[in-house]
Amino acid sequence: MRHAFDQNVGVLRRMFASKLSGVFNILVIGIALSLPAGMYVLLQNAQGLVDQFSGTPQISLFMSRDAKAADVDALRKQLEQQPEIERVQFVPRAQALEQLKKSSGLSDVIGGLSQNPLPDAFIVYPRPNQAEALDRLRTELAKLPKVEQAQLDSAWAYKLEALLKFGRMLVLILASLLSLALVAITFNTIRLQILTQREEIEVSKLIGATNAFIRRPFLYFGAIQGLLGGITAWLIISVSLMLLNHQLVGLAELYASQFALHPLSLGDSLTLLFFSMYLGWLGAWLSVARHLSQIEPR
Amino acid sequence: MPLREIFHGYGSVIAMIKLNQVHKRYPGGYQALKNVTLEIAEGEMVFLTGHSGAGKSTLLKLIAAIERPNLGSVLVNHQNVGVLKPRALPYLRRNLGIIFQDHKLLFDRSVFDNVMLPLQICGFDYRESHKRARAALDKVGLLRREKSQPIALSGGEQQRLCIARAIVNRPSILLADEPTGNLDTEYAHEIMDIFKSFHQVGVTLLISTHDESVLKNDDARVLALKHGELQT
Known part of the structure; x- marks a missing residue:
């Protein structure tokens, strides 16, 4: 060689x-x-x-600011009856504020607020599904009483x-x-x-x-x-x-x-x-x- | 290949080169060789003479399969080289040493590397090829110039380098096209002496020349070409 x-x-x-x-x-x-x-x-x-x-699609349900504890319970029951939903997680407005302080790095700004601007929210975990089905579910959930806004978190994904x-x-x-x-x-x-x-x-x-x-x-x-x-x-x-x-x-x-x-x-x-x-x-x-x-x- | 052709070469002595009614016409219509028939035995030394344009180079090219005949057969070592497949050509040429009229030396490398080229092509191992290249250079008296560039050599030395390259893988047939063409008489005789020493060790030689003076002292056979025809 x-x-x-x-x-x-x-x-x-x-x-x-x-x-x-x-x-x-x-x-x-x-x-x-x-x-x-x-x-x-x-x-x-x-x-x-x-x-x-996009691995865990979620729908955030923001409740209106005037929602009472009873409204929250009623909504929770309604959500739990939906067959397309696996589980829901309730996020009280105080907890949401804490989370925002921690994760966004904007704690100084938030600390200066006189009152909590965030509403109560539910995080809805749907069963694994198609993007269109999720979209339909989101529209349905948005029509529920005392729900201000329903947002498909993974939409941008x-x-x-x-x-x-x-x-x-x-x-x-x-x-x-x-x-x-x-x-x-x-x-x-x-x-x-x-x-x-x-x-x-x-x-x-x-x-x-x-x-x-x-x-x-x-x-x-x-x-x-x-x-x-x-x-x-x-x-x-x-x-x-x-x-x-x-x-x-x-x-x-x-x-x-x-x-x-x-x-x-x-x-x-x-x-x-x-x-x-x-x-x-x-x-x-x-x-x-x-x-x-x-x-x-x- | 028909059997008749395979056994064609066996006469009284073994024919190394055999041309049978060979015609060669170049595309322009120029008839270089007409009905040439000849036979060269193994170990024979033959001179090919004739004026320039007589067909000497063409004849050598036919033997090396650089050109192919239009008619007739060219047998080298019982092989019809006129019909050789391209892939078989390299193996024919490894058995031939060719000394070119224009030397065809490579000027981008040393004298030694020029002689190494055939050995590298044939795949000799490193040690053996170095030994052989030295021996070949020694044979033509260029061993002291092995590190020189070919451009620094005189015409006679370039010719001898070309010979060293042709013999380095010890071919059984040596073809030389006007090897003394541009050399003065003294150099020409030196070159001829080198050829004679190859003849003595049994190499078959075919040497073309238009210079009759180098033939005088030789008893070698002379074939004369005139306008593409062999004179008898």
Whole structure:
């Protein structure tokens, strides 16, 4: 194997000899790949949010401010008779205020209020159901007496979910187009490499080199260039996320929240690297198949 | 391949190269070879002479399957190379050492690496190929220049480098196209002496030349081409 390795190292060294154009090629590939991959990361993060909320759809029933304890009991009974409802939880207005103080980070503001502006509320946990069914239930509950407002808490999650579907399609289209661009870049680079090494290819054929032997270093070159492009894309995404998270920490602190963007997972990172390597290899293969046969010794 | 062709080569001596009524016409309509029939035995040294354009290069190219005949058969080591599949070509050429009129050296690497190329192609192991490359360079007297760039070599040295590359994987047939073409007489005789030493170890040689002076002291067979036809 040593000789094969030796041969390939020699050829690859000559191919990578033009450092600047090589670096630019890798940079172009990296940037092209980082666009869809970066969007994918943001989508994954948004998806995480959606999963967190839409997993337990709830309906908040806010009672009117003049509701008495008797009204609350009556409403509770009515709710418990509904077959679509699993259980209900009563949140007295005082408790709601406490919760708001804790979770929103606005305790200073709330502390300054002279009276509790919040109404009593029920949190209704419906049985697992479709989005439309939940919507219908919400309308029904809103008509109950002494109910000021019924709000489907996960409604925004469903809307976001739909938006994410759109985003995913966008990423898919972008990824397909830019993958094609990566193949095209490699195709062209290899075409130039073949042209500059035309003499060597011709002589090698005359001396008895098989097509596989001549093809091999070009395929390696394409794969390595693709892989380096993939690594560049990974670095671009990781550094960008780090910068974004740095800003988010400040923002999240203001809202007393722990939110941060998650980086690419190990599996996704490996997929990115493998995919970019494969695309580089594919571009090289197409180029070699197209151009090598045109070089015949005369 | 019909049996008749497979056994065609067996005569009194084993024919290494055998051309049978070969015609070669180039796409432009130029008739390079007309009805050429010849036989070269194993271990024989043969000169091919003729004016420029007589078809010497074409004949060598047919043997190396760089060109294919329009008519007739070209047998090398009992193999009809005119009908070889492209994927079989490399294995034919590994058994041939070809010395090109224009050298075809690679100027992006050292003398030593030029000689290494055929060994890398054939897949020799690292140690063995280094040994062989040194031996081949020593044989043509270029061992001291192994680290030089080919561009720094004189015409005669470049020619000898081309020979070293052709013999490094020890082919049984050596084809040389005008090996002394641009060299003065002294260099030309040096080159011829190298060829004679290959002849002595049993290599089959076919050497084309328009320079009759290098033939004078030789008892080797001479084939003369004139306007694509073999003179008898």
